[in-house]
Amino acid sequence: MWEWILIFVVVIALVIIVALFFSYYNRIITLSNRIDNAWAQIEVQLKKRADLVPNLVETVKGYMAHEKKAIEMVTKARERMMGAQTVKDKMDAGVELAAAMKTIFALAENYPNLRASENFKLLQEQLDGIESKIAYARQFYNDSVLAYNNAITTFPGRWFAKRMGRTELKLYFEAAEKERTVPKVTF
Amino acid sequence: MQRVSFYDQISKNKRNSVLLVIPITAMVVGLLYLIGYLFAPELAFLMVLFGLFWMAMQAMISYQYGDRAVLSVMKAKPADPVKHVYLINTVEGLSLAAGIPPPKVYVIESEEINAFAVGRDPQHAAVGVTTGALENLNRVELEGVIGHEISHIRNYDIRFMMMIAVFVGFAAILSYLLLRGAFFAGGSRRRDERGGGMAALLILMGLILAVIAPIATRLVQAMISRQREYLADASAVELTRYPEGLASALEKIMNKNSGKMEVSEAISHLFFTDPKRSPLDNLFTTHPPLAERIRRLRQM
Secondary structure, eight states: HHHHHHHHHHHHHHHHHHHHHHHHHHHHHHHHHHHHHHHHHHHHHHHHHHHHHHHHHHHTTOOTTTTTHHHEEEHHHHHHHOOSSHHHHHHHHHHHHHHHHHHHHHHHOOOOOHOOOOOHHHHHHHHHHHOOOOOOHHHHHHHHHHHHHHHHHHHHHHHHHHTTTTOOOOOGGGGTTTGOOOOOOOO | OOOOOHHHHHHHHHHHHHHHHHHHHHHHHHHHHHHHHOOOOOHHHHHHHHHHHHHHHHHHHHHHHHHHHHHHHHHEEEOTTTTTTTHHHHEEEEHHHTHHHHHEEEEEOOOOEEEEEEOOOOOOOOEEEEEEHHOOOOHHHHHHHHHHHHHHHHHTOOOOOOHHHHHHHHHHHHHHHHHHHHHHHHHHGGGGGHHHHHHHHHHHHHHHHHHHHHHHHHHHHHHHHHHHHHHHHOOOOOHOOOOHHHHHHHHHHHEEEEEEOOOOOGGGGGSSSSSSOOOOOTTOSSSSSHHHHHHHHOOO
């Protein structure tokens, strides 16, 4: 009789441990996938911003012909962006491109006709939108990283993560807050 | 005042919502059983099963077609990709922050500052704002309001409230049946003699329940809805990281809205603030008082 109770208890305990393992395994994988997805969302927005460049150059060229340097800078930054392969390259190129585009919009202050053109206004709204989307996508990325890091460092998730070989903490986007200030051209 | 983190508020609200569903379900099951008992005591259990099945069917139908019906009732038009580019960008940005696919964007022609969200899950969702909101709110205020609606979508609030509405409607039908049935069955019941004190007590309880249930379920529904509004406010702050934006939008609504938007009672709970305001319906209102919402936001 006692043996049966003992076996019963052991079996129940085993079932609970296996169920826990499954649930933690799935949770850690889900959270890790969410980070990949968050990164993909940032990439989409970075690409959209780069795609604005040809249109921007086309619009600006006629008005500010002798600002060749600035225009060249944007085109170069875009090329670098398109060629970037690693995450770090993409991030660096993204920062460079953002700076180059900001320069163009700042220079545009000296050209009232350009500022008044419908095309330019639309471009500006689009850039504003993309910049804030990049900031939001980064925020989601960092939230996802926080959730993942919490899951693999707190108990008992920590114990399961170790068995899964997932002990390495994911890194945050440092520039997140700085990027939230949208380049604003005053009229 | 102690500061409450938004994570705490979210988990507290979720718990409260679950606790509030229990009394509604209990009431519906009780009504079903009593109707069964009154008409056909042998089949009372079957009656409960059939009733729950019927309710599930109804829930399925509003689950599938609810959002389309609501959008047409509201006279909401899809946002113009050029004219409302700023609104569309804001919605897409905040859905990125929430990690959900971008919902469809709609605009309602109205002077009042308001917004709404519909859809059974983040994949089938839509967000809309009034033209009044677009004209009167600045960037951070609009972000706060949209963040609130996006949170409703992410938290599955719309589905949750839709299901509860089905329960509440069902309870109303059941209590009507029970009250009618009591008049007809009351006479015949006496013949079969197995009644006694117990049966009389049950019938009395049934009558009381039938009178109370429609009111009580409505009350609980309103309470859940208010919890969800607080939760959406807290989650909006999680997305925008700026409580003051939403708080100042609410302040503008308090000062500018006349509270006379032409919206059917059945869908008023989907809106950002009560489209119609009257001082008498404090208990049944689906939205918490604006002043209290502002106070909680400023406390974060």
